[in-house]
Amino acid sequence: MDSESSIRCDLDAPSGRIELLCAVLICLASILYAARYFYAMGTASLSNDELYSIMHFSSQGVWTVITDYHVPNNHIFFNLLQALTPGSASYDPLRARLWSFIFMTAAAALIAHFFWARKIPLAGALTVFLFFNPNLLDLGLQSRGYGALFFCAVGSVSALVGYFEKENGLNLIFLLILTVLGAWTVPIYILFAAPLLLCLYLCFRTKQILLGGLAASATLALLYAPVARQLLRESAGYAEAWGGTFLSIAAVVEAWQLSLMPLAPFELAALLLAVAIAAPFLLSRRVGPAQTIQALRMLSISAVVFFMLCLLLKTPPIRTTCFVTVPLMMVGTCSFGLWMRARWPNVATVLVSVVLLVSTLWVNCYRLSTFKLIPLENWRRTAKVIQKRFPPGTQVYANFRPHFLRVYLAEEYPITGQFAPQAFASRKMIVVSNPLEKAAERFDPTSEFPSARSFKIRQRRGSFQRIWYMPLKRH
Known part of the structure; x- marks a missing residue:
C-alpha cells in the first residue's frame, strides 16, 4: 500500500475521524477570532504610515505609484491595487484595508488547502491557529502590503512543494509570479525568493526553471526601472536615517517571536525556531514522500539564507521580515504532521488532537473575552x-x-x-x-x-x- 492510500485509511479510521473533527473545530474557533479582528480593523483608525501611503501614493494615481519612491513607504504592487480600486483616496478603515483583508483571507485558505491536500489536518489546523494570532493579524491587516507578503510567502510554499511532488509547470509559473509580486511590494522579499529559486534549480537543473528565474529577474528590473535611482538613494541612506535592527542573531529570534509567540520567553522562542528549521532534516523517507521532505528542506535553507542576508545588511526593519516566519512555521508544522501520521500510534494521535483542541479553544476564548483593539495612532x-x-x-x-x-x-x-x-x-x-x-x-x-x-x-x-x-x- 502506498503512503497516500495509507494516509487515507488512517483518516477513515476512528482515530483519524477524531483528528479531523478536532482540526475542524480548531479552525472554526480560529476563524471566529480572526473575524472579530477583521471587524475591529475595519473600524479602527489608520496609522501614520497607512495615512501617509494613501495621501502620497495610492490617492495620487497609478503613475505616481509606479514612478515615485521618495520614501520606502511606497509598497508599489499593493499601492497599485489600491490606486486601481474605486475609492483610492478614501481614509475609511474598511476601504483602505480591503486588499489586506483579501490577502490575509486568501493566505489562510491556501494554508488550509496545503495541509488538507497532504492529509495532515491537525497540523494544518495548528498552522491556521498560529497564523491567526493577534500580532500577525495586526501587521497583515494594515493597509501597508504586509498581508500581500504573507500571501506570496504562503503561496510560494504551496507552489514549491507542489512542484517537487509533481513537477507541474503551473506550480513553477505560480511561484515565479509570486516572486515578482512579492518583491514588487517590498524589495526585501527577493532575499527569500531568490534562494528558493536557486535551490529549485539546483535540485532539478531544468531549462524551464533557469529561464523562468531569468524572466522573473528581468521583469523586476523593468518594474523597478522608473524608481531605480530613488530606490538606490533610499537604500544607501537608510542606515544613517533609521539605524540597524539586525545587529545580532537575537534579531532573528525577535522576528519569530514578534510574529508568532509574543508572550513566549526569548529562550523558548529561540528553541522553537531552531526546531522548525531543523525539523525537515530529521525526517526519514519512511515518514513521508521523499519529494515533500526535500521541498521542506529547501524552504528551511532559503529562510536561513534570508536571515543571514538580513544580518549582513543589518538595516531591514523587523516587521518587513516577518513574512518569512510563516513559511518556517509551515515547514515545522508540516514536518510534525508527517511524523505524527507515520510514526504515532492511534491513541497518541487522539490524545494530542484533544489536547490541542482544548488548548487552542481556551486561548481563542480568552482572546475573544478580553478583546480590545487599540490602534497604533488613534x-x-x-x-x-x-x-x-x-x-x-x-x-x-x-x-x-x-x-x-x-x-x-x-x-x-x-x-x-x-x-x-x-x-x-x-x-x-x-x-x-x-x-x-x-x-x-x-x-x-x-x-x-x-x-x-x-x-x-x-x-x-x-x-x-x-x-x-x-x-x-x-x-
Whole structure:
C-alpha cells in the first residue's frame, strides 16, 4: 500500500475521524477570532504610515505609484491595487484595508488547502491557529502590503512543494509570479525568493526553471526601472536615517517571536525556531514522500539564507521580515504532521488532537473575552471626540502632523498651527497634544492655564493622544 492510500485509511479510521473533527473545530474557533479582528480593523483608525501611503501614493494615481519612491513607504504592487480600486483616496478603515483583508483571507485558505491536500489536518489546523494570532493579524491587516507578503510567502510554499511532488509547470509559473509580486511590494522579499529559486534549480537543473528565474529577474528590473535611482538613494541612506535592527542573531529570534509567540520567553522562542528549521532534516523517507521532505528542506535553507542576508545588511526593519516566519512555521508544522501520521500510534494521535483542541479553544476564548483593539495612532477617535464634545467652529491647535488629524476631522473645525491664549481661555480653541511630538515641541497649556482639563484618547504609540480644553466657569 502506498503512503497516500495509507494516509487515507488512517483518516477513515476512528482515530483519524477524531483528528479531523478536532482540526475542524480548531479552525472554526480560529476563524471566529480572526473575524472579530477583521471587524475591529475595519473600524479602527489608520496609522501614520497607512495615512501617509494613501495621501502620497495610492490617492495620487497609478503613475505616481509606479514612478515615485521618495520614501520606502511606497509598497508599489499593493499601492497599485489600491490606486486601481474605486475609492483610492478614501481614509475609511474598511476601504483602505480591503486588499489586506483579501490577502490575509486568501493566505489562510491556501494554508488550509496545503495541509488538507497532504492529509495532515491537525497540523494544518495548528498552522491556521498560529497564523491567526493577534500580532500577525495586526501587521497583515494594515493597509501597508504586509498581508500581500504573507500571501506570496504562503503561496510560494504551496507552489514549491507542489512542484517537487509533481513537477507541474503551473506550480513553477505560480511561484515565479509570486516572486515578482512579492518583491514588487517590498524589495526585501527577493532575499527569500531568490534562494528558493536557486535551490529549485539546483535540485532539478531544468531549462524551464533557469529561464523562468531569468524572466522573473528581468521583469523586476523593468518594474523597478522608473524608481531605480530613488530606490538606490533610499537604500544607501537608510542606515544613517533609521539605524540597524539586525545587529545580532537575537534579531532573528525577535522576528519569530514578534510574529508568532509574543508572550513566549526569548529562550523558548529561540528553541522553537531552531526546531522548525531543523525539523525537515530529521525526517526519514519512511515518514513521508521523499519529494515533500526535500521541498521542506529547501524552504528551511532559503529562510536561513534570508536571515543571514538580513544580518549582513543589518538595516531591514523587523516587521518587513516577518513574512518569512510563516513559511518556517509551515515547514515545522508540516514536518510534525508527517511524523505524527507515520510514526504515532492511534491513541497518541487522539490524545494530542484533544489536547490541542482544548488548548487552542481556551486561548481563542480568552482572546475573544478580553478583546480590545487599540490602534497604533488613534486620529479617527480623536476627531470623533472633538466633534462630539465641542461645537462647530472651535479652532484646533495641533502642531504634530495636523494633516493626519484633518483626514478625519470635519471642515467645520479649523486646524491652526498657532496657539491663541485668548481663544483657548474663552473655549473657542482646543489643543491636540500627541506624545510622539519631540519634547521641545510638546504643548502643555497647564503652565499658563492651570485649570485646563483634557480627554485622553488611547493609542499604542505613546499610550494616548490628549485633547486639552478649558472647562466652563462655575458661578
